[in-house]
Amino acid sequence: MKKKSMQGELPLALFLVFLSFILLIVFTANGSVKVPFKEVCLSLIGKQSNQVYKNLIINVRMPRVVGSFLIGSILAICGNVLQLVIQNPLADPYILGISSGASFGAVLYTALSSIYGFSLFMGLEGFSFFFGILTILLVLLLARQGKKLPVLSLVLSGVIVSFLFNSFTTLFTVMYWRNLIHINIWLMGSTADLIWNDVLKLFLVLIFQFFIVLLFSKQLNVLSMGDEMAVFSGINPDRLKIFLIIINVFAVSFTVSQAGIIGFVGLIIPHIIRMIKGPHSLISNFYSLFIGGIFMMTADFISRTLFAPTELPIGVVTSIVGAPIFIYVMRRKEKL
Template identity: 65%
Template sequence: MGGFSPLLLLLTIIISFILVIIFTSFGSVKIPFEEIIKIFTDEANPMYKTLILDLRLPRVIGSFLVGSILAISGNILQLIIQNPLADPYIIGISSGASFGAVLYTALSSVFGITLIFGIEFFSFAFAMATTFIVLYISREGKKIPILSLILSGVIISFLFNSLSTLLTVMYWRNLIHVNLWLMGSTGDIGWNDNIILFIVLTVLVSTIFFFSKELNVLSMGDNLAVFSGINPEKIKILLIVISVLAVSAAVAKAGIIGFVGLIIPHIVRMIKGPHSRLSSLYNLFLGGIFLMICDYISRTIFAPSELPIGVITSLAGAPLFIYVMKKSRNKS
């Protein structure tokens, strides 16, 4: 476990760029590497140019951005909650987002109600609403005990999952397609979505750099934070809300993708330790790389059909997580 390594960070950046080019090239239709290089010139093949700029490249970049957001948010929550099993969905974000998507589809498809906002807005709004409900329930005076936060998240998750199941069972013919979206897909991500995701990621990284000292102290317990002159409750709420906003934006664009925010922070801590400012950079690139690889597998393994990306992250993440946990135990 080492400190900052410019060489390792540079290597992850280079690998990220190389994988963007490779995954843009390979798919159900293979695009020659030279055509990717030509896309910004007049020599580019019009068909390849359209395929790259309108479909492949925004999807690959979107996968990277979503993976980065989930990994960094997972790392923040693990440090705040002081629980290595915490992930971005621990306080009910996924259940709220699922219910929002199911409710939107039920209102528009089943009842024929014309809605101004789309499925992404409903998913984002209910993910945020769930979080604020959990924070409200778990609050004890001016404090939010970690155990109360986790238990409240579990209870609210069960509630919204039950409501989603109820609607799905009642109107399954109309809602069957929304289940595929809920299992994760980056296929519909476009350039406008990537701009939003990039802004979200920038705010998230900036927040970590600004509060890096507080995060490091919080990860060692509230008592030490108070002794250091930090108000742990205020910082916790602020960082939780920012993390949840970021994850809600990612979920709204790509559905629910598990294991990224759980496994990547573990791997980063094994390699570089828990320092928040440094770990955020490694989480950014490793989270992006992991989800790009999973997205590539999801769209090529049964091409031209696609698997939900959440299936791939779970299949890859579960054994990887078991391995990392066992290795951590052996070290300790």
């Protein structure tokens, strides 16, 4: 039965792969400077083309477009896993404050390394991860009421902790503004500075994250039915939750260290997928990978072309789309 259901997903899966590739070409070709599609295709297959176009495609546009896809995939999968683990449709890296904590870690590292003139042992990603973990621990600690995790309590705790870390971030950017002069655009989400080395790192993080959720897809399905069902099935729910939260906080913290705070992707995509396809972990995570990536590529394209040559922070675009959906999900949850 399971095999048949997975085979039934093949046409849509192939369509999403094809659509991702087409959008990669379209978004690479278009921007403040338009590039002929022929030049993009020639660059993709490694043939010699116009050198100016080639440099624009290979070194500027493509790392950004591919990087946006990978970031969207990571954030969407993380949102999906957090919603299954915490058993709450409002669980999202942005709403839970993970992004704010991770961004403070990145700002703190940037400030300290600029002041002292050398790289600190944990690195940029390490600082982001540490404060991302600290954030989710604080949120869950504040939100939990006995064995329950109420929706309103979770959201309010996320808002409180986000404000706390955002205040620390603002404090550091004011105190050390000479060292952090370019940080404000990055804090609102930007993929403008991504290079191929960053893209490779993001790809490895996505592979690692997806491998883990694939490995534990059966356990995630059981866990989404409640802790009692998990215990009955021989699963230690607390241990599994902690492990999966750590893995996904690591993945989100890494994206924040590369592209700043990008909100609501982890809320929008999993919710839409579950409305259409149901809560099955393997299927929802697979579609999160592609639809999250497509969504982020599109948001990045809008951010750099809507008011070209002026560029919007990508977080502004995702928030404009995500905020109404967040309100809808919250109202719907209150009625249940």
